[in-house]
Amino acid sequence: MSQSNTAVAVDTPPAITPVRPVADRNTKARAGGQAATVTRLLPRPLLVTVIAVIVTTITVPLLYIVFASMNSDVEVARGAFFPTEFTLGNYTTIWKTLPLGLGLGNSIVIAGAVAVVAALLGIITAYVLVRFEFRGRLGILRGLIGLQSLPGTLLLLPVFVVFASAGNYLGVTVIGTGWGLFLAYLTFALPFSIWVMVTYLRGLPKELEEAARIDGASSVGVLFRIIFPLSWPGLVVAGVFSFLLGWNDVLFASVLTRPNTQTVAVVLQIFGASSEGGALPLYGQMMAASLVCAAPVVILYLVFQRFLVGGLTAGGVK
Template sequence: MTWRPRDPQAVLPRGVQMGVIIGLALFAMIPVLYMVLMSVSPDSEVAAGTLWPTQFELRNYIDIWGTVALATGLSNSLLVALSASVIATVVAVGAAYCLTRFTFIGRRSFLSGLVLLQSLPHALLILPLFVVFSSVGSYLSVTIVGSKWALVVTYLTFALPLATWVMVTYLRKIPQSLEEAGLVDGLTRFGALRRIIVPLSWPGMVVALVFSFLLGWNDVLFATVLTRPETRTAAVELQVFGASVEGGAIPLYGQLMGASVVCAIPVVALYLIFQRYLVGGLTSGGVKG
């Protein structure tokens, strides 16, 4: 009698599966729906704990642009996070290609180092990075702390190991015979990488790009220390706005939640646009070829 693996989807009836999925989705959406409702509610009703507003204050989404420097924060976040994610993804493709196609001394140690870097608490690197940026800025007579490029370099510290590991797991699945055929036809290693590997690696590159982007977009810790008012990101602007409105008799809950919704829209749009690539990249990257 031969043993056959049981289909995981056959463990529970179809109706139970759908019920569990819908229940989990609703549970995850409760905070989001409450945030959206608060963003269109009068501040007095939010302070009173009213769950459903008696009237919808859509003007909250207009007033936030004059109350908080949200436009500047969004542009800074987009520039910093996108720059770091693009650089990390491009470098990660080349690094992963070398790690998966060549054998050299220190290769396994390098791969282990990528995992080690992901396990380090980010708070431990605030002081060393600040000291390095300050020292380099003083030596070169340029201002680094407070600039956008200081954040780009900081986010690369975490985005590069993550993107490289994602690409390593994905490139392992691509058969080397495809490159060998290209090399026989006269391609160089760089030509094989550009014409064969990169087109086949789009799903993995999208996964690396999106997760690297989220590292910069959601960061508050480093952006609080390494920015000045002109270079604050959207996350820092929200933090400052949230701290400032608490001093009023009736805090501006509606505008605060409206600003949060606006800052969440780019991330949601990013997932919706690249959903097909994200699913394909995550599932394909998890299989070792």
């Protein structure tokens, strides 16, 4: 019995551990090196230099604005970069010097309404253009691109004439009202929002909509139950850029508003022009007001940063 057991133990072949060929490992190493070389556009020293230049170009002016807002007007007029004494007096004085609160309120209401309406109309229109076939569809899509190429300054006089004519013939006051400025901004924000949503909806799978239709959902039900929940990144991109259009505009807001409907951009423009004519320009207050007006936009980007990245890259990668 012992000899039999020994024979069986000897006859059993040992376990063989597979060894990866050296050639395969070298090939994969070369492939990885080539991939790393392809993805790096610039050599590391040059890349670090370019990044340092870009960061410096952005950081230095921003730091100057921050330091000037906490410095006195005399020191800023002398060209001092660092304040000799840090103070927050400019941030409390600007609320009494200029109607900053009224401008901020008007800008938030008008730009926020433009963002919401442009995003909602954009996704509804884009859904029709992407999922349905009808005559003139391609012409509308091409027209959206053409409308974005028109400069806003070229349309200032036609928009003003149309709004003034509406007041004369229809008896409706448009110029000087907040909703008139809202219509003007929506005219420019809507083509961009539609095109953003068209690009985004093209990347959504049609199988989800087909499954919903099999369950008995109508086109409106598919839009609100399937498309809307999946399109939040695209909606955020359209809304944020529409908000920025109304927030940063000075040209239309200065022509189509009155003192009680002026946006914060017009308030800053008037304050800067008036302070330049004085004996001592109020540079510190101007810098403080600029930072206060930029804060809502920065907060908006920080809140929706995740959706912005997903929405901007959704149409570029299939």
